[in-house]
Amino acid sequence: MKIGVFVCHCGTNIAATVDVERVSQEAAKEPRVKFSTTYRYMCSDPGQNLIKEAVKKHHLDRIVIASCSPSLHEKTFRKCAEKAGVNPYLMEMANIREHCSWVHQDRVEATAKAIELIRLALAKVSRNKPLEYLYIPIEKKVLIIGGGIAGIQSAIDIAFANYPAVILEREPSIGGRMARFDKTFPTLDCAACILTPKMVTVSQSKHVTMHTYSEIEGVKGHVGDFTVTIRKKARSVDINKCTGCGACYNKCPVRVPSEFDMGLGKRTAIYIPFPQAVPNVPVIDRQNCLWFTKQKCGICKKICPFEAIDYDMQDEIIEEKFGAIIVASGFTQFNHAVYGEYGYGKYKDAITGLHFERMANSSGPTGGKIIRPSDGKEARDVVFIQCVGSRDEQKGLSYCSRLCCMYTAKHALLLKEHNKDAQAYVFYIDIRAAGKNYEEFVKKVQDEYGAVYLRGRVSRIFEKSGKLIVRGADTLSGAQIEIKADLVVLATGLVAQPDAPGLARMLHIPYDRNNLFTEAHPKLAPVETITSGVFLTGACQSPKDIPDTVATASAASVKALGLMVQDRLQREPLVAKVDAKTCSGCFACIQACSFTAIEEEEIEDKRLKKKRLIAKVLEGVCTGCGNCTAVCRMSAIDLEGFSNRQIMEEIEAL
Amino acid sequence: MRYAYFPGCSLHSTAKEYDLSTKAVAGTLGIELIEIPEWICCGATPAHITMHLLSLALPVKNLLLAKKMDSYEVATCCAACFNRLKVANHFMENDSVHRDKVNEIIGEQYSGEVKVRHFLDILINVFWLKNLSERIIKRLDNLKVACYYGCLLTRPGEVTQFDDVEEPHLMDDLMKILGVEPVDWPYKTECCGASFSLTKTDIVLKLSGDILQMAYDEGAQAIVVACPLCQSNLDLRQAMINKKFKKNFDMPILYFTQLVGLALGIDPLKLGLNKHIVNPLKLIKSVGVL
DSSP: OOEEEEEEOTTTTTTTTSOHHHHHHHHHTSTTEEEEEEESOTTSHHHHHHHHHHHHHHTOOEEEEEESOHHHHHHHHHHHHHHTTSOGGGEEEEEOIIIIITTOOOHHHHHHHHHHHHHHHHHHHHTOOOOOOEEEEOOOOEEEEOOSHHHHHHHHHHHHTTOOEEEEOSSSSBOTTGGGOSEETTTTEEHHHHHHHHHHHHHHOTTEEEEOSEEEEEEEEETTEEEEEEEEOOOSBOTTTOOOOOHHHHHOOOOEEOTTTTTSSEEOSEEOSSTTOBSOOOEEOTTTOHHHHHSOOOHHHHHOTTOOBOTTOOOEEEEEEESEEEEOOOEEEOOGGGOGGGGGGOOTTEEEHHHHHHHHSTTSTTTTOOBOTTTOOBOOEEEEEEEESTTOTTTSOSSOOSSHHHHHHHHHHHHHHHOTTOEEEEEESOOOOOSTTHHHHHHHHHHTSOOEEEESOEEEEEEETTEEEEEEEETTTTEEEEEEESEEEEEEOEEEOTTHHHHHHHHTOOBOTTSOBOOSBTTTBTTBOSSTTEEEOGGGTSOOOHHHHHHHHHHHHHHHHHHHTOSEEEEOSOOEEEOTTTOOSOOHHHHHOTTOOEEEEEEEETTTTEEEEEEEEOTTTOOOOOHHHHHOTTOOEEETTSOHHHHHHHHHHO | OEEEEEOHHHHTTTTHHHHHHHHHHHHHHTOEEEEOTTOOOOOHHHHHHHOHHHHHHHHHHHHHHHHTSSSOSEEEOOHHHHHHHHHHHHHHHHOHHHHHHHHHHHTSOOOSOSOEEEHHHIIIIITTHHHHHHTOSSOOTTOEEEEEOTTTTTOSHHHHOOSOSSSOOHHHHHHHHHTOEEOOOTTTTOOOOTTHHHHOHHHHHHHHHHHHHHHHHTTOSEEEESOHHHHHHHHHTHHHHHHHHTOOOOOOEEEHHHHHHHHTTOOGGGGTTTSOSSOOHHHHHHTTOO
16 A cells, blocks of 8 residues: 655645644655645646555555545545546645634644644555446436426526426416516516516427426336326316317406406416417316306306317326426515505505516506506506515515515506506605616616605505505605505515425435525525435525526426536435445345435345345435434445545544 | 412502402402502513613512412503513523522512513413403493503513414404403504603604594594503693694503403492593493493
């Protein structure tokens, strides 16, 4: 065994606190160490060359690098070892920067500690085994959970690369929240005009399959080989026979509040949510359909010229395999009914921004008129309240929902465009308009559209003589403000879907205290999750506007395509291994594994001459966390690269 | 049911009728109120604007007196007393710095163990509304009132832990049991001007005037209160409000205990209904109770 030790100065990061030369000299005295040296930046090209040359010259077969944290340069030095002809897993790092020089001041003590850390790494490396990369096959198909703008964009990008994509959407149509918007800031393009072409692209693509009105029921497997169970809810309309002629919903006698129109308009019991729905196939709402509630009516079935109506249709459970999953499950609105000062949600004329979008929309329930839902009269004085739920640690969310400042400014503009006599008043905490042309847009709304911006919070809303009295403070002038409003629009924050934690657990991805999905790294891996093969896009991760959502959708697509183009996937061999001889089959490891990476396996025990069950690690799923090795009473399960033997050797060297 | 009763200064002076009616109602229902011997001022507004420690030490002194009685739980009627006692308990329970200082000043050990209840809370949540409804002799139908809670009874919510902070409803619930119709109005927790009554009367005239106007607009025939300061501002200053804003308010300001007393069949004079500035007897006669 010939070990080389390479001590890095890291400029002055290490060298200022640790006497690197002495460390190198001391390391050279250790048994089995054949070579030891220092260099200013070991990770630089000259530094790596120094390693390669030393390996060649001194016939080194193991390497210890004393430098920074392995989370930063482990990959660099593994590659370097590989190029030098040493198995990459016969390289160990001693972290003498984060664990030593950065946290200590005393040079003598820090130097002594650095030497100790190197001795530990030497002990460990002496027990390292050469490991080979693992390769797993990959299913060349991407699942996209959610058919809003994020999911649609992802599907388009993946289809463009000629890989199959499947959109899973729980609503009867794709389109998501964006389909409900009227105009989009800051350019004021009509949302439908820019969204529907994308919806059509998806529906026409031979690479995209859509499972609408469908829910995800379970996910098994790992990157390259996910098996997903999907419940296709009974639509009661045969998607293959229906031509979308509309005869059924034109004749349906039932009228219930439309979810798509936020209850401002009505829909029938057999319905499509909006005219440009994709697929253009209706669904029967069985809770309200007379056939399902009273066994009466049946008009739609009688009238359908294509015999597409099927009252007996059952939910269908299907299983499909995917190589990667993109999560685009979106957001929902904060429920402002927690605000007693705003009437606990009891005032009809205090609506949310999404209600306003539907009213402003010319094909919406009011035909583009901004009215008071209580009496249908046109609204003149409209108060917009920002940060409802957002930035309120007491009753709402600690975070800023990021887009409310912009959509409120857009609403104030649309109000004026729809009604010249109207006046917008906007209560705000800060105006956060950090986006391309965003600040200019807000300025325009203030200067050209006469929106009155008042810096302060609203303390109370109450009804009097048919008006909503809005009381608040203008903190800039110090005045108390009272506005007699026809309509109040609450800029409710964006929150995670109520079932987001369930989905996260299914996918083995973490979520934060706000139930928003957590990315692998907030800066450097913003669309990845810690579960390989699962990527994030859109507002399921954090509140995002359309440009940001589309950008992350394409980013997630590229990450998924990066897997699709591989013939097979290379994985780190740092996974748990079961010793079949000693495994007693207690399966404590299965309980301990949070990634369902361990299964039961039947083997033929030659010694006992009978079949028995033991644990088997799915190498593709195992993340190398080591939980199983800690609970194994027989020490039959061991983690490659962090084996019990290696750890014991380190402890003994202390 | 036995309580250490803390009347506070108001109930012994300007709000005598609150004290009378509370004791009359409690007596009829068998709720024993034993006045804390040697009780002192709770500190009210003056203490907490002059010295924080004083504003805690005064109520703690009273709570310690109550602790020495065998009843142990304190009942109070004044919203300010209730608030100060609750705030003191909150600090003594949760803030070790203040606890140590106050205990040092008083020379005794206290950490918020004496419970404090408002008499409204006792009627509704201890005696139970249902039990109360069975004791009613005269229903007060045909009477429409605005229940006014003021600012101290519910706030701050985490300290008082009493009713809904923004839209309290306990008094409304109580009124409904008596047959009284409470109006749905937005000024339940507005400020009446409180102790500015003496120093800056104009503020009180404006704020209390707004409250009277809102109650009137919403169709209330009287305002029901649970705070002696609210009562005095709305009642005592009503004539000045009328003069200043050219109004003709004739709005009786009643304590909830007085209406409960009437429903229990107690003589109006024993409820102090003759002690108001705006005479409520006319209204009470008109709804057929007398």
